[in-house]
Amino acid sequence: MPTMNAAEALAELAALEDPKMRAVNERHGDAHGVNLSQLRALAKQIGTSTDLARELWDSGDVPGQLLGLLLAKPRELADDEIDRMLRSTLSAKAHDWLVNYIAKKSPRAEDLRLRWFDDADSDARAAAWSLTSVRVAKRSDGLDLDALLDRIEQELRDAPAREQWAMNETLAHIGIHHPALRERAIAIGERLQVLADYPVPPNCTSPFAPAWIAEMVRRRS
The missing domain is CATH 1.25.40 (Serine Threonine Protein Phosphatase 5, Tetratricopeptide repeat)
Structure with missing residues (x-):
């Protein structure tokens, strides 16, 4: 079980927001100001949960989406879900992480490729x-x-x-x-x-x- 719910996780991410980092990231297509090492540490603290990952993705919050990608188990996401996520990525980093952490590790990677x-x-x-x-x-x-x-x-x-x-x-x-x-x-x-x-x-x-x-x-x- 995860150690916090979606609202609590989003609050933790908001507390990590750095306006100066956001300004830098936005120039590279990433609308967030959260240090990725801190985000990874938060993911480790929360623990794996594909259900929580879905909630975070649907929040429309860029750091939330990134966190969700670290919490999800690729084998628990159907092809249509991964496709929907790909088409609703809100940042360059979310796109990269979705491909590398979810699509490439999915047992249906070849189906997605085709x-x-x-x-x-x-x-x-x-x-x-x-x-x-x-x-x-x-x-x-x-x-x-x-x-x-x-x-x-x-x-x-x-x-x-x-x-x-x-x-x-x-x-x-x-x-x-x-x-x-x-x-x-x-x-x-x-x-x-x-x-x-x-x-x-x-x-x-x-x-x-x-x-x-x-x-x-x-x-x-």
Whole structure:
């Protein structure tokens, strides 16, 4: 049983709100000012509860939604619930956490990937590409990797930002994990130049696919 109800959890989150942090986060598409380490500590204090997670999600409060994603058990959420949550995310961080903590860990991840892959909503397609990256890296049997590269080559440059980022990740993972297609993946990245100028701190790997592929192959060799 959780140690507090939804109203109490939301009150705890409100007490953690920092206006200066909110100003910074809002520039990155996240309308909240709660330190994520403190939010994670609160989740640990409350304990797992998918029912409470549902209430927090439906509150429409961004920190509440983030907290709910940490409390939910992915296997207890139906496909339609996860789909509804994806389409009602209120922040960039909530979208990322929903994909990484819920969709990727759901026993129905492949069903969700197929459901979203050709969706009219670019954020749903972005989620599908993120799930595709996992399959490319871990269990690619049944995937038509050449067809994925065809689509990436056609759509990557003009894709909306979130979808572009996820599609680029799939491109890099194909090059990293599938040597027979590495040369083609690198060539696509070099031709399109997507994220070639993305600023990267020292000692961090560039998201530019050719550089990313080269660095990860070097580490694995």
